[in-house]
Amino acid sequence: MxxxxxxxxxxxxxxxxxxxxxxxxxxxxxxxxxxxxxxxxxxxxxxxxxxxxxxxxxxxxxxxxxxxxxxxxxxxxxxxxxxxxxxxxxxxxxxxxxxxxxxxxxxxxxxxxxxxxxxxxxxxxxxxxxxxxxxxxxxxxxxxxxxxxxxxxxxxxxxxxxxxxxxxxxxxxxxxxxxxxxxxxxxxxxxxxxxxxxxxxxxxxxxxxxxxxxxxxxxxxxxxxxxxDPAWNKPSDPQIEARFKRVQAKLRGYVTEPKDTLRRYPATDTSVTARYARAYAYHLGGYPKEAAGEAAALVRAEPENPYFLELEGQILLESGKPRDALAPLRAATAKTNFQPLIATTFGHALLATEDPAHLAEAETVLRQSVVRDKENPFAWYQLGMLYERKGDSARAALATAERASMIGDIGRAVPSAQAAMAGLPQGTPDWIRAQDIVMAGQAMMQDRKRK
Structure with a gap:
């Protein structure tokens, strides 16, 4: 097989x-x-x-x-x-x-x-x-x-x-x-x-x-x-169960048809879980005002909750308001100690403002993201865009090679890594990483030919 x-x-x-x-x-x-x-x-x-x-x-x-x-x-x-x-x-x-x-x-x-x-x-x-x-x-x-x-x-x-x-x-x-x-x-x-x-x-x-x-x-x-077993009658951790209900509601809002989510969590239900589900359903359904309203209500209820701040920032960013998204996303990133997925969204928002003054912060945030989470192709995509903006074509090519290698696009990974090697000082960590991608990609292509 x-x-x-x-x-x-x-x-x-x-x-x-x-x-x-x-x-x-x-x-x-x-x-x-x-x-x-x-x-x-x-x-x-x-x-x-x-x-x-x-x-x-x-x-x-x-x-x-x-x-x-x-x-x-x-x-x-x-x-x-x-x-x-x-x-x-x-x-x-x-x-x-x-x-x-x-x-x-x-x-x-x-x-x-x-x-x-x-x-x-x-x-x-x-x-x-x-x-x-x-x-x-x-x-x-x-x-x-x-x-x-x-x-x-x-x-x-x-x-x-x-x-x-x-x-x-x-x-x-x-x-x-x-x-x-x-x-x-x-x-x-x-x-x-x-x-x-x-x-x-x-x-x-x-x-x-x-x-x-x-x-x-x-x-x-x-x-x-x-x-x-002695644990049979032990109650489940109430904090874990409460977190589960929130994640379950969020997931339903994200993957289910919005009309089905809104039927399950009607507007008359003002609980946190219902607002969470509706925020994603409204956002998925193309109702940015309603989505932002639910997210704002969540943040008012728990202003220190980083995931509610992340949601508020994400809705603003994807509604075409990247500058407004910066404050909640910056706070969410800080409160989670630069959690890579949240930090990547923050880096995306910084780039989306198209303000050169934000490039340095975006680079710091995105580089930390790829170091902490090596399985996030979107972070590499954003980092490639950043280096293009800075005019650093060699590192932009390396970021493209990293992303392509991660998603299995060897046909793009190898030439991108070769372009990075041509523009980077030989023997530097980035040059060595580009060389590794070239060698691994060529070995994979030869293996595919044999098969």
Whole structure:
């Protein structure tokens, strides 16, 4: 399958292994959401004997209820799962399960098992083709179908066994973190309702096509152990739950159709979560005045909240008022100690004023952003624009090369890095970095040609 990685998925209800790479989907980056997910998962990660510095929880823009790992120590969570969850504790149960896949090494195991299944399938195709060539089309098709079923059954049985052991690992990690397993059980019950809608029931003759144990079986297996755990009756952290409701509302406002968000959070609801959702919905729907009004109300309610200040500044910036956006974005950047995503928006606003007096501050802000967060192509884009404004074409080319390399555009990365090397003093850190991009890009292109 080329360079594709097999994904280990918790919540795919029906079939198979997922073979689309994570990077083929859209990743949502948000400072507040990433901070919450890190805080929610930190103790669970430690309980799994992993380092929180090395494990990332990444949000995918996909309305299906799903979470998966794809190699390494990254857990991918779909936006649809956040939307469907009733509490942060439910999401913690999901994360604990996915960390079980990481500690169990299930992605490499899945790859090996997938290769075994593919081998059975290829054998059946060869036998079927031979039978068809001998004049027996029906026999040939029958052999092919039998081979496909054998391969699928082999893989799915393996997958179900993996999931069962991972459920147990997730329960263990929740216990070690002192986090209640109620959320894990509650979420499996949600999935059970989805299975009913699909017509899948425990003990039914359709259960053999499942890549995961039936949710009812998972609930039955896990409940006794989780209820016996001292953390079962421990209330979820109220601050985490309050932050979760805000992030959930923000996400709904950002990814859902504005009319649906406004129906769910009507103007009569003046709570912080409702205003948060409406601010994004109005902004997404093209109502800048209403969006700015909701953001201003949030800032009045909590004037020190950096995420409300960020929102106010972002709405002003994207409404064509970059100068008005500077004060709230500068404050948000300072209050988060130059959080890279927020600082990048601030740098963007500084450049958008088109005032040469702001170039020095913009350079400081954007350079800090790319140092602290190496996976933010927009920061490199803004830095490239800054260097163009300053007339520094070599460093503008280097910023373009960094961004292109990050998004996989090797055809642009290599010539841009070569242009940077031509204009930079040889042996300087920037020149060496440009050389690294050229060498890595050329190696990738040669590898693609071989394949």
């Amino acid at each position: 080329g360079g594709m990685k097999r994904l280990v998925s918790l919540f795919a209800l029906l079939l198979l292994c997922i073979t689309s790479p994570a990077y083929a989907q859209s990743i949502l980056r948000d400072a507040e959401t990433e901070a919450l997910l890190a805080d929610m998962s930190r103790d669970i990660i430690k309980a799994a004997n992993l380092s929180p510095a090395n494990v990332r929880i990444v949000l995918i823009n996909d309305q299906s209820i799903n979470a998966f790992v794809a190699g390494g120590q990254t857990v991918y969570v779909h936006s649809g799962l956040i939307d469907a969850a009733s509490s942060a504790n439910e999401v913690q149960g999901v994360i604990a399960h996915e960390i079980g896949h990481i500690t169990g090494g299930h992605v490499p195991l899945g790859d090996r098992m997938g290769k075994g299944a593919t081998g059975i399938t290829i054998l059946s195709l060869l036998l079927g083709a031979a039978a068809m060539a001998a004049g027996s089309a029906d026999a040939g098709m029958g052999l092919m179908q039998l081979g496909q079923r054998a391969a699928m059954g082999n893989y799915l049985a393996f997958s179900r066994a993996q999931e069962a052991t991972t459920d147990a690992a997730g329960a263990k990690f929740l216990s070690g973190a002192g986090v209640s397993g109620r959320g894990m059980i509650d979420f499996f019950k949600k999935l059970q309702q989805q299975e009913y809608r699909w017509g899948l029931k425990r003990g039914s003759d359709t259960s053999y096509v499942m890549s995961h144990p039936m949710s009812g079986d998972r609930v039955a297996t896990l409940t006794a152990d989780l209820q016996a």
